[in-house]
Amino acid sequence: MSEIDNTFVKLRARLRELDIKLWQEPYYHEDVGSIESEMDRLSEQLSGELGISVSNCKCALVELQDSALRKLTARKEFNETGMATFSVRCVDSKGGTVQIIEIKCSLNALGLDLQQEIANRLKLSNASYVKCISAGKIVSSNSTLNDQGLNNNQQLMVIIGSKESTNSSDGNTERGSVLYERIAKIKADIESVVDADGRFFEMEDQDGNAIFLPPNENRSLLMAMGLCEKARAAMRRENYDEALLLLLEADEHFAVCNSQFLESVDNYALLNLDIVWCYLCLKNVTQLPDAQRRLDICERNFERSYGKNLKRIRSIRGSSCPERALIMRLHLLQGVILFHQNRRDEAYEKFEEASQALAELRVDDDQLTRLIDMGYDVADARLALRSCSGDADQAILFINNRREKLNTARADAQTERLQQNRLAADNADQDWVNPRSVCQLTDMGYERGLVVEALKRTKNDIPDSVDLLQFHADELGADLQTTPPADxxxxxxxxxxxxxxxxxxxxxxxxxxxxxxxxxxxxxxxxxxxxxxxxxxxxxxxxxxxxxxxxxxxxxxxxxxxxxxxxxxxxxxxxxxxxxxxxxxxxxxxxxxxxEDLTMNDNDYLDLPLIQEEQILIEYKNLLER
Incomplete structure (x- = not known):
């Protein structure tokens, strides 16, 4: 964030406090225009109050006045003609905002019409190359802007891919086509893998235990998680524009999942945390309201999953649990949002929390190198050292114990997954039966066929199923089909x-x-x-x-x-x-x-080197001191 951005944050807040409207008298007169003497006087006053130079203050005030006047003109045009005006901020991973353009489009038009207008201005041949983001959602090409909640004078974020990403051997690749085709290919590959009935993707918790959900919900969740994995791979390459598009696609798949399930796991919290991280890395504050909403969701979900102040997760994993890295990033991002809202004291408190966590999470380079030289993966080594307060010997035990627990849990899950496969074949297009419940009841001595029939009738309610098996076994058996021999x-x-x-x-x-x-x-x-x-x-x-x-x-x-x-x-x-x-x-x-570009480490999402976080923390703390 630059010093001029800091100036704008201070000025906007102070003008609101003083109820100063730069588009009204004495600062502006409709027949004369901007009243320079009053603008100079205001610059002198505010520069002293806010500790900024008079020249910087004057430049910022003039820009704020021009922006307000443009919005008034756009509002008048919208009331008279129905044509909405959008401020479109084009971003990429290389330099944040690379271009700002003004686009006019009716709110009754389709999203595709807006994409086409932007494509024309940017000299792109295909409107599909334009990805518009409004209030944290990708604008759909098939719905009207009004139906999607877009408004006149709204700021939009647009991603089309950087010029550097279009370099090709023939030199003819159009800007925007590479990112568009890459995203399309990623989505197609994930759909193909997810629809392969669990042969490639299987859900498990952090301890390796299998997770089973009804088929439709299971598919949506696997799609979302697959997109999140590819997004994190893009984030590791610092391709934040690609990552953001994949994360917003994942958000749409999460939206159809059972809310109670999402509230009990940290995946949805991580999605929202990653989206806001991408906003920050793309240097885009136009999505500030959405960023605030997502961080609130993230904090609530972390509290449900980890407990207040990590109390629950600390009781399970110990006081040095690696999840602290996620909380550190959350506090940092909360501080950034508060800073841009000019809530500077609250921002300072969040930055202090992040700074303290960062100090606790630092890993000694020599100890890390020692574990890597012993053959341990860098992510495993870093997480283990953080979990063991930097003790390398304890970290080795931590890694080996975790691997043993994972192997045991996954071996147990294999029986349940075999039941899942058999049930999928037996019950095509019928009621879903939870394979874990089948295993649980067959282990109690009940016949598998009767168990499946009981679970179908009770919609996977185990106590009711036990009641049926104990008192109505003959009735259940009468409904079972005899298996014919192979032809x-x-x-x-x-x-x-x-x-x-x-x-x-x-x-x-x-x-x-x-x-x-x-x-x-x-x-x-x-x-x-x-x-x-x-x-x-x-x-x-x-x-x-x-x-x-x-x-x-x-x-x-x-x-x-x-x-x-x-x-x-x-x-x-x-x-x-x-x-x-x-x-x-x-x-x-x-x-x-x-x-191709994924790590095979199960805890990759926890392995934050925290280098960028430290740089951002220093940058914003310096701005607070000015």
Whole structure:
């Protein structure tokens, strides 16, 4: 933040206190314009009161007066013509605000019309390259501005990507296209991975325990968390414009999740904290009201998750819990917001809290290097040292104990996830059943089929399910379907396509000999990309009439796949299966792309080096002293 920005903060607040309106007499007369003598007198008065130079005070007052007059003109035009005026601030990660333009557009127009107006002014060929942000939301192209709550004289933030990001080998890449295409690709990859039914993404808590939610809510939450992971990767590269767009997309997915669940975990708090951090790093204060709202949400969620003053988390993790780094960043951002509201005493208190936390969180470089040289990941090492008050020997024990707990929890979760997969196959398009509840009740000695039926009826209420199992088991059993044996012809056909015989039998029995669902089951059971490629090759050869010359192979081997004469209707199905298999392969590739710039550390979100935070803290504390 510059000294002139500090001057504006002071002046705006003082003018409000004195109820001075620069667009009215004696400072402005409609027939004459600005009254320079009065502006000079006011500059002299306020410069002494606020401790700023007369020249800087005069320049700032003139700019504030011009801004007020432009808003009055825009208000008059809006009342007469219905055309709204927007002050559009174009930002990028390299220099914050790079351009400010004025755009006029009817509030009854679609968001796309506003994007097109901005694109025309910026000489962009595609309006989709323009991402407008209003009150913390990306302006939708398909809804009217009025429906989205935009107002006349509103300031908008626009992201189109920096010029540096458009460098390409042919030199013809248009500004804005690179960021637009990158965001679109990231979203498509995350959708592909999330829709792969848990083979790539699985939710767990900080201790490695599986988390299960109803399918629709589970999908929304996984989409949101995937976008947050890519946003943090962009933040590590200091691409805050890209990160902000991804975080705002994630916010839309979080919005459809159960509010009670979001209030019990820290993910939503972290999202809001990261969004405000991006606002700050993009040097943009036009989103100040949204930043205040998000920090309030963050503070409330942290209190629910961690307890007041970290009381709950300290009781679990100890007094030196690494979550303190997040609280430090929260206090710093709260101080910045208070500073821009000219609540300087309150800002000072927040900066002092952040400064104290920063001192406690500092890690000795020699101790950190020692752990890294021993083979520990830098994030694990830093978090462990912070959790153990800088004691390297205790930090080593901390890392090893945490890994052991995670491995144990994840091993236990595997049983529950297997139940999840079986239930997904058994209950397609039916009521969702919580696999953890299935495990809990089967461990009590109840038959799995009866347990699933009871949980369906009670909507996963365990006490009611136990009551049904104890007193109405016969009634539950009457509703269970008898599982037919695997059809031999289908068994051989699917085996011929390259799937293991034992797995084919399970798939057919699970799906009651539904060939299409069996193939879906089998494709999703492939453990790696190479297995999937082999299946695709077998399907292609079967369709071409040359099933790898398998009819020539001896049939005495248990692994041999004798050629089966397949009917034309079954061949048409196999064509469909080939398309499904190729789609599945794309999911593997999407997952590979998704992971390209991610760290594999589970606690990456806690590993804040705090270098930027320290620089910002020093900058704002210096401004407070002036």
């Amino acid at each position: 031999e012809q289908l068994l051989n056909i699917l085996h011929q396509l390259g799937f293991p015989m034992a797995l084919v039998r399970i798939a057919l029995e699970t799906t009651q000999n539904d060939m299409k669902r069996s193939v879906e089951f089998l494709l999703k059971s492939q453990s790696d990309e190479n297995q999937l490629l082999q299946v695709i090759d077998n399907m292609s050869q079967t369709l071409s009439g040359n099933p790898d010359d398998q009819q020539q192979q001896p049939t005495s081997s248990s692994n041999a796949r004798p050629f089966i004469d397949i009917s034309s209707s079954k061949l048409q199905l196999i064509e469909t299966f080939l398309t499904m298999a190729k789609s599945e392969l794309e999911s593997y590739k999407a997952y590979t792309r998704f992971n």
